Amino acid sequence: MSEQTQRTAATMNKDDVVLRVDELVKTFGALVATDEATFEVERGTITGLIGPNGAGKSTLFNLISGFYEADDGRVSVNGTDVTGLEPYEIADHGLIRTFQTPRKVEGMTVREAMLVGPREQPGESFLKLFTSPGTVGAAESKNMDDVNRILEEFEIDHLATQPATKISGGQMKLVELARAMLAEPEILLLDEPAAGVNPTLRNKLAEQIRRLNEEGTTFLLIEHDMEFVMSLADPVIVLDQGSVLMEGRPDEVQSDTRVIDAYLGG
Amino acid sequence: MSLVEDPKGYWTDLTVAEKGVSGAVVGFALLLVFSLVTGGLAPTYFLYLVGLAGMYALLSLGLNSQWGFSGLINFSVAAFFGIGAYGTALASASSSPLPYDLAPVVGLLAALVLAALLALFIGIPTLRLRADYLAIASIGLAEVVRLIVLNQDNWTNGSEGVRGIPGFFDGWPVLGTLPETMPTLVFGSGPGATVLNTPFWQALLNVGLVLALVGVSYLVLRRAHRSPWGRVLRTIRSDEDLARALGKNTYSFKMQSFVLGSLIMALAGVFYAHLNLYVSPGDLDPITTFYVWVAVILGGSGSNRGALFGGVVIVAIREGTRFLNGFEFIPFAAAPLRLLLIGVIIVLLMRFRPQGVLPPQRELIWPKTVDEAPEQLDSGVRETKAGER
Numbered sequence: 001m002s003e004q005t006q007r008t009a010a011t012m013n014k015d016d017v018v019l020r021v022d023e024l025v026k027t028f029g030a031l032v033a034t035d036e037a038t039f040e041v042e043r044g045t046i047t048g049l050i051g052p053n054g055a056g057k058s059t060l061f062n063l064i065s066g067f068y069e070a071d072d073g074r075v076s077v078n079g080t081d082v083t084g085l086e087p088y089e090i091a092d093h094g095l096i097r098t099f100q101t102p103r104k105v106e107g108m109t110v111r112e113a114m115l116v117g118p119r120e121q122p123g124e125s126f127l128k129l130f131t132s133p134g135t136v137g138a139a140e141s142k143n144m145d146d147v148n149r150i151l152e153e154f155e156i157d158h159l160a161t162q163p164a165t166k167i168s169g170g171q172m173k174l175v176e177l178a179r180a181m182l183a184e185p186e187i188l189l190l191d192e193p194a195a196g197v198n199p200t201l202r203n204k205l206a207e208q209i210r211r212l213n214e215e216g217t218t219f220l221l222i223e224h225d226m227e228f229v230m231s232l233a234d235p236v237i238v239l240d241q242g243s244v245l246m247e248g249r250p251d252e253v254q255s256d257t258r259v260i261d262a263y264l265g266g
Numbered sequence: 267m268s269l270v271e272d273p274k275g276y277w278t279d280l281t282v283a284e285k286g287v288s289g290a291v292v293g294f295a296l297l298l299v300f301s302l303v304t305g306g307l308a309p310t311y312f313l314y315l316v317g318l319a320g321m322y323a324l325l326s327l328g329l330n331s332q333w334g335f336s337g338l339i340n341f342s343v344a345a346f347f348g349i350g351a352y353g354t355a356l357a358s359a360s361s362s363p364l365p366y367d368l369a370p371v372v373g374l375l376a377a378l379v380l381a382a383l384l385a386l387f388i389g390i391p392t393l394r395l396r397a398d399y400l401a402i403a404s405i406g407l408a409e410v411v412r413l414i415v416l417n418q419d420n421w422t423n424g425s426e427g428v429r430g431i432p433g434f435f436d437g438w439p440v441l442g443t444l445p446e447t448m449p450t451l452v453f454g455s456g457p458g459a460t461v462l463n464t465p466f467w468q469a470l471l472n473v474g475l476v477l478a479l480v481g482v483s484y485l486v487l488r489r490a491h492r493s494p495w496g497r498v499l500r501t502i503r504s505d506e507d508l509a510r511a512l513g514k515n516t517y518s519f520k521m522q523s524f525v526l527g528s529l530i531m532a533l534a535g536v537f538y539a540h541l542n543l544y545v546s547p548g549d550l551d552p553i554t555t556f557y558v559w560v561a562v563i564l565g566g567s568g569s570n571r572g573a574l575f576g577g578v579v580i581v582a583i584r585e586g587t588r589f590l591n592g593f594e595f596i597p598f599a600a601a602p603l604r605l606l607l608i609g610v611i612i613v614l615l616m617r618f619r620p621q622g623v624l625p626p627q628r629e630l631i632w633p634k635t636v637d638e639a640p641e642q643l644d645s646g647v648r649e650t651k652a653g654e655r
Binding site: 065067086087088091092096097098099103104105106107108109111112113115116117119121122123124125126129130133136137139140141143144161179180183 | 486489490493494495497498500501503504505507508509510511512513514515516519522526568625626629630631632633634635636
């Protein structure tokens with residue numbers, strides 16, 4: 001047994017690791033928000049990340065996606081060390097995240113907001129707008145087709161020309177997921193995708209995540225809705241006080257006394 | 267829908283705001299024509315005002331590409347304007363303490379380079395931070411630039427200002443001597459006659475220059491605004507973290523938007539120097555910054571047409587109020603109240619139309635990308651909410 005596996009309760013040395021978090025530490029003053037968190041996410045899985053309030057789930061997401069700088073430890077995506085990189089650089093390595101509260105883009109329609117998703121658009125270079133408008137136009141048309149296709153797949157194509165700020169919270173979550181998919185992530189980090197979403201839309205959301213997973217995207221999702229996460233994720237990693245408490249199949253996690261204790265504050 | 271092919275369809279396709287603004291513009295133009303014909307407004311002075319309006323339009327376009335596009339709060343509009351004006355003045359004026367006496371075109375380039383350097387200087391430390399820091403730093407920057415211009419006598423002539431600035435076209439093959447070679451035209455007779463002489467042609471040439479500058483800037487910004495580049499900026503304005511999470515290098519985008527806007531402001535300064543033929547540290551007073559902010563907010567943040575409109579309205583208010591003193595029935599000097607008037611307008615605007623008079627009216631997607639879906643054409647961001655039909 002290596003040193004690492006002794007320090008974490010997570011399952012290590014998985015076959016095809018797309019995201020690896022290594023003894024990540026983050027403190028805010030005296031509060032240790034992330035305490036040597038170590039785990040791996042295997043390609044092709046929907047990995048759940050649960051834990052009681054204050055367990056450090058969102059901090060961990062911010063550390064992985066580059067929004068916070070870690071005090072110690074390493075994050076690697078596809079075997080490449082991305083620790084300390086800017087969020088956009090980490091995105092270039094194939095890791096995209098969403099946010100707990102849907103982010104609103106004012107003054108845009110849904111399809112405009114969706115068009116922000118694709119990465120490395122030629123039209124994002126100011127010079128190319130004037131030197132090669134044809135390329136920009138062609139890429140924009142292609143992206144527009146992708147947007148229309150993905151909106152249809154998500155069954156929200158009727159929202160395409162609605163103002164992006166005037167749709168319901170649940171629809172915003174769907175749009176956010178759809179937009180993240182346009183960035184073609186290898187691994188997508190979802191921060192509470194089902195929070196504030198009504199049961200019908202929640203089922204739809206779960207369906208979409210499952211479908212996208214079958215098409216090859218790896219997911220890591222934080223979720224408080226136990227029913228949602230247990231039906232969707234395998235394996236489930238339990239976080240408590242900034243470090244990994246255990247990892248296992250949903251049924252293992254649900255019957256584990258340490259997990260129950262953690263949630264009951266024992 | 268083209269205005270030429272189908273004027274009626276074009277008109278019905280406009281939004282309420284667009285119709286209102288078009289009507290106001292036409293009405294104002296008629297008023298101006300009336301004043302010109304009746305002799306209430308001297309043609310040469312009128313052209314000077316048009317030049318001033320163009321200058322404010324440029325400044326507003328510049329600020330719009332910073333604040334309107336990316337949400338960058340720049341309180342040093344006057345500094346970039348001043349850098350433009352002083353850059354070209356010092357390079358080309360005969361009384362310049364710098365011994366160059368370059369052509370105005372070289373002065374233009376020098377001014378643009380200076381403005382870009384200044385933008386980088388202030389942008390590099392602040393654009394990685396929260397939005398407020400740029401605002402704070404830019405207030406300081408404006409004062410620092412103004413005080414340097416005022417006190418570095420050996421470079422800038424200090425409070426005396428720079429005189430003897432050549433016209434922009436001086437030394438050009440045909441345009442350089444055009445005002446002198448044009449004939450003097452006289453309309454009417456007696457003391458009320460309208461005389462179109464050399465100063466008039468000079469002013470006309472200046473108006474041509476500013477229209478060209480405004481036109482090019484507007485076309486560049488319009489294309490940029492409708493592009494994926496502009497879309498990233500608009501995302502940054504709403505939520506920078508979202509743009510970062512989607513893999514956009516927001517620092518770079520903000521820097522591009524900031525430098526671009528600063529260059530356009532410097533263009534306005536360059537034009538001003540060659541219009542006024544004299545620049546002084548007073549031109550860098552923060553009041554200019556204030557006027558330009560009012561223009562952009564009035565026109566509608568994020569809208570290039572709104573910025574044009576706002577710039578013209580500001581000049582109309584600033585210069586139009588001078589005529590108020592001529593009305594005998596107003597028992598006090600009304601002109602000094604123009605700042606109060608602008609304040610009242612801003613309060614009313616914020617209360618009743620916070621998005622400005624002419625905010626962006628339609629979806630901003632690269633032209634021809636969505637044209638093949640005509641049933642969705644008229645369902646952008648409109649007054650009548652999209653989809654509720």
